[in-house]
Amino acid sequence: MADDAAMDFLQDLVSEVEESVSAVEPFTVNIFTAMILERLEEAGHFDETFPVYQTGHYKDRRGRNVAYRIDGYAYDEERGRLDLFTTLYSGDRDAARIPAAEVTKALERALRFASACVDGLAASLEPANTDASDLARLIEAEAERLTAVRVVLLSDGTMGNITPPVEWKGKPLKFEAYDITRLFRVLGKGETREDIAVDLVALAGRGLQCLHVPAQNDDYDAYLSVLPGKVLSQVYERYGVRLLELNVRAFLGLQGRKSVNAELRETIVKKPTMFLAYNNGIVATVDDLEVGQGAYGLEIRSLRGLQIVNGGQTTASLHRAGRKDSDLEHVSVPVKIIKVGGADLSEMVSAISRAANRQNTVQLADFSANDPFHQQVEVLANTTWLSDGKGRWFYERARGAYLAAEHKAAYRKSDETTFRQQTPKHRRLSKLDVARYLSAWSGLPDKVCLGGQKNFQYFMQRLKDEPLPPPDQPWFRRLIAIAVLYRAAEKKIRSMKFPAYGAQIAAYLVAGLSHRSGGRIDFEGIWSRQTITTEMEQLIADWAPQIDTILRESAGQKNPSEWFKKPDCWKTVRDRLPSFVDPLPQEFSYAENGTAGEMMGSGEARSVVDYERIARCMEVTGATWLEVAERGQKAGIIHYRVASICRTLAGYAVGGWEKKPTVKQAKPALEALSAVDRAGLVNLGSQLARVGEEAEA
Incomplete structure (x- = not known):
């Protein structure tokens, strides 16, 4: 690998792995695996990949004690295809050639893991509720329905050709290697x-x-x-x-x-x-x-x-x-x-x-980096500076753009220093990141759990079906605030060392925070600080175990990782979300002032009661809100302006509460609900047991 650009790519990759080592994840091989899987998914080579490090021994059917190991997997339920990832990472900066025997050994260890799963490995794995144990149960249950198995080797070295077995337990077997040469071609200069x-x-x-x-x-x-x-x-x-x-x-x-x-x-x-x-x-x-x-x-x-x-x-x-x-x-x-x-x-x-003759009239999602939406976000990233005026975020509209910009800046030492100060790696934002953060905040954590590429498809289709107003600087600051919150949640959840499903817990937790708060938070405050408060971090720490429990209980006997991708999973979690308690973090107790206050402003600060009112509004059906508006206004019990609020909430309900009540809508709406209930105009049944409490309040 004599190419200078390729060697620079390797140096940057190793440096990034070393910079990511922390008390939460001290093992460079795991960092390398997670990083490469995420970027290969972004490049469209894989869908729904999950880093899972699992190593051990088991007795095969001949009674031999054999070693197994995997570093990640992807399972395509529709195709019936299982991908097993195994990693050989040295951290050397010279792109050393990996002996064929070592490559073969890594391939065999991954296949032994699959064989062990078929033979009942899950029952012996402790604890029983980890990513690895769930994967073992998945392979055991789906082994007969698999149409193909693929073992993928990830490495920072180089390797030659290898001839793997042609099948595994009667299933077609494929072997792919992403050594540093191929990784550079795919992730560095980008495949064309x-x-x-x-x-x-x-x-x-x-x-x-x-x-x-x-x-x-x-x-x-x-x-x-x-x-x-x-x-x-x-x-x-x-x-x-x-x-x-x-x-x-x-x-x-x-x-x-x-x-x-x-x-x-x-x-x-x-x-x-x-x-x-x-x-x-x-x-x-x-x-x-x-x-x-x-x-x-x-x-x-x-x-x-x-x-x-x-x-x-x-x-x-x-x-x-x-x-x-x-x-x-x-x-x-x-x-x-x-x-x-x-x-x-x-x-x-x-x-x-x-x-060309169009065979249908349905608008289709365009993934291209040349989509106007992504072009606008890139412009905003380049022109929206942080509060200190010294830094900004880098939006990687085209794959490899950050690396290209970094190399361009490296021609002059002063430019290189400026680039790294203005746009450090932790402020790099990809298209898949944007789709993940906004989908979760919009109440679609099930789509996030589909994986980067599939979630991106749904995100782009939603943009086509429901076009957003042209992004502007307030919108971009809001996006970055959500990104900061999401990444802080991921970091905190990783530090808590859940045995499994950390990524899914993060997606559902962020969606839960959005739902509980009505999708409103102190975006401008987070943007200004570029971090969340310690109180918000503690709230995430309090919620994470509860979200984990709800997710697992809702799965029942279903395969958890597949269940988390279903809209019904989110509906179940949404109905059981933890409640807010005083004192609220600054991110939720901020004051709002008019429409601009949807982000931040002055006025009366929010309280737990405000969020409880929003939650109660969302317990009522759209039909009931419409009935309250029509009958209450006709009987002269509620003002026409309040009736208009109730009709608005009816529309929100029909839309699945993607749009949520504001604090200023919730209080009069609940008072109207209570009034028509007392007058006997609407039979609420058990929809809102605490309406009486609101009336007294």
């Missing part, structure tokens, strides 16, 4: 479309017959062909959303009669031979392709820089159907391949997307 190379002869057993349409100018060449559905699915399996880098779209799903892709699935499953006739196919661009004369004429043998610019839904639908319903043996897909010559690639892709 040029890294996507498709050998069609190897995949299909032959080249693809094609019709060449020569260009009338130097802008492009076109090739028309038919791609076997199985081959397209395999290519998508290998490269995933990176195939859609220039036109990334969220997969809308195949389930349900109303799904925009339901007809695709119907054709794939019931009439596979008709797919070519019914489907418009895909349009793709390539940087280069190899063509030659075959037995039946001109054929395409390989593609480089493949990008699907129209037909992402078709591609994803085929891949999913191939996993769940069909072997795709009789599915053929029409394809138009554009080899871009002198034309501007981005302009051509945009034109193709506009002109």
Whole structure:
């Protein structure tokens, strides 16, 4: 690894690991694993990864005492695929080559863990409620349904090729290595479309017959062909959303009669031979392709820089159907391949997307870093300075942007010092971070638990369905305040050393704080301090064990990590959240003044009673609030302005309380509720047992 940039990447990575060592996590191998998994997930290589360090011995079926070890895992329930991560980290700065024997040993140890799980390892793991024990139970329960197992080696060294076993307990086995060379290519300089190379002869057993349409100018060449559905699915399996880098779209799903892709699935499953006739196919661009004369004429043998610019839904639908319903043996897909010559690639892709026949009218989430929302956030990060005027946050809109900016600053010592003082690593913010923090604060911790990439998809889809006003500086300060709170919660929870599910506890705790407070907190105060108060830290410490208990009890006999991803889990937790108690931390006891006071202002400080009123309002159904407004105003019991507040709360209730009552709304609304109840105009039943208390107050 002689490349200077690659060596710089290694130095920076080792330094970052060493800087992250603390009393909470003293082991560099665990820090390296967590860091790399998070960034590979951000790069779109994996979904829902979890660092889990577990090592030990067990007696195999031959009575031998054998060692096992894993450092993390990912389980795709839909595909039935299990990924086991194992790490070889030395902390050396010379990219030492790892002997093949050591690589093989790491691979075998990870496979032994899976074998031990099938043989009942979970029963012997102590304590019984850790991430490792839950994973062991998951593997034991799902072993028969697994479609494939993949062992992934993470390392700061370099390695050569290795030939692993082809199967594990009758399941196809794959082995992937992310050594420092590949990590640099993916996370350092960033993989580009040029890294996507498709050998069609190897995949299909032959080249693809094609019709060449020569260009009338130097802008492009076109090739028309038919791609076997199985081959397209395999290519998508290998490269995933990176195939859609220039036109990334969220997969809308195949389930349900109303799904925009339901007809695709119907054709794939019931009439596979008709797919070519019914489907418009895909349009793709390539940087280069190899063509030659075959037995039946001109054929395409390989593609480089493949990008699907129209037909992402078709591609994803085929891949999913191939996993769940069909072997795709009789599915053929029409394809138009554009080899871009002198034309501007981005302009051509945009034109193709506009002109191509749209198969549905649903707006799809665009993950691209070029999305206007992300561009606006980047501008705000670059122009919004901290209260001291000396520092700011760095928004990494494009993968590797922070590293590139750091290297650019390093050309001059003074610039390097300034960059690190203004934007230290702990103030780096990625797109996945933004999606995680805002989703949790919006009451969607179940989506956060889906993992970085999937949560990001949902986040972007919500932006398309419910566009936000253009982000401004107050919005950005609010975002950073939530980020500071979320990271403080994560840090505190890590220090408490829960045996499992620290990340999930953090997501649900932050969502719980937002729900209990009505989504309002002293954002400006947190922004100004860039930290939370000791009282707030203590509140997090008090809540964390309670959230952990509620999560575990709500899971019952279900697999916890899968249960935490369900909306019903959040509903259960939301109904059992701990209550606020006096004295409130400064973050919650701040005063508000008018609409601007939604962030901070002067006036009467909030109290526990205020938050209890908000909670009581959210115990009432939307139908009841509407009934209170209509009957109370008609009978002259409540003022028309109060009736308007009740109607507003009815709308909040219908929206699942994503928007929450303000302090100024809650008090008159509850008084109105009490008044119509006393008048016998509305039968509350058991909806709000403490309404009488509010009336007396």
